[in-house]
Amino acid sequence: MKSDVLSMENISTVTIDYRQYLSTTEVAAIEHEVSIMETREAAGIEALKIIQEHRGWVSDDSLYAIADLLNMPEAELEGVATFYNLIYRQAVGQFVIHLCDSVACHLTGYEEIYQTIKSYLGIDYGQTTIDGKFTFLTNVCLGGCDKAPSMMVGKQHYQSLTPENVVEILADLAKQESEND
Secondary structure, three states: OOOOOOOOOOOOOOOOOHHHHOOHHHHHHHHHHHHOOOOOHHHHHHHHHHHHHHHOOOOHHHHHHHHHHHOOOHHHHHHHHHHOOOOOOOOOOOEEEEEEOOHHHHHOOHHHHHHHHHHHHOOOOOEEOOOOOEEEEEEOOOOOHHHOOOEEEOOEEEOOOOHHHHHHHHHHHHHHHHHOO
């Protein structure tokens, strides 16, 4: 009788010591959030936001370091990170455009605004301009239905959009960034 031997491949695991990866400023900000929560794990979303604010997005290594600091499973923190559409798990441009594609926006000119942004920047949803200035994303609802169509860039909301004012907004953002170089 022939014996079958199970072949077990080595599974790589990643361990990141937060003390060697996160800055003291990041750790202090996260620990502050922990101090006002009931449990360390409850600070997960705030910790992700802190890292994203400092680094622009949340890399795998950042996620592992946060999980280590909060003493929680990486998979649990990944679930939190991927649930919220304002946590970026891949590199994004300096300006992240969230175009609302709710029913209200569709009824008030969404398609024209979408085409204007796509044409002006030369990118589609999920893409970043070659110069790294803009990333274009969709968003289910930005809460501006009474002044639709709307978009958000960073923390700034723009409402009652027209193709003309969208181009003006994007041009102003590009100019603002180039003045800071």
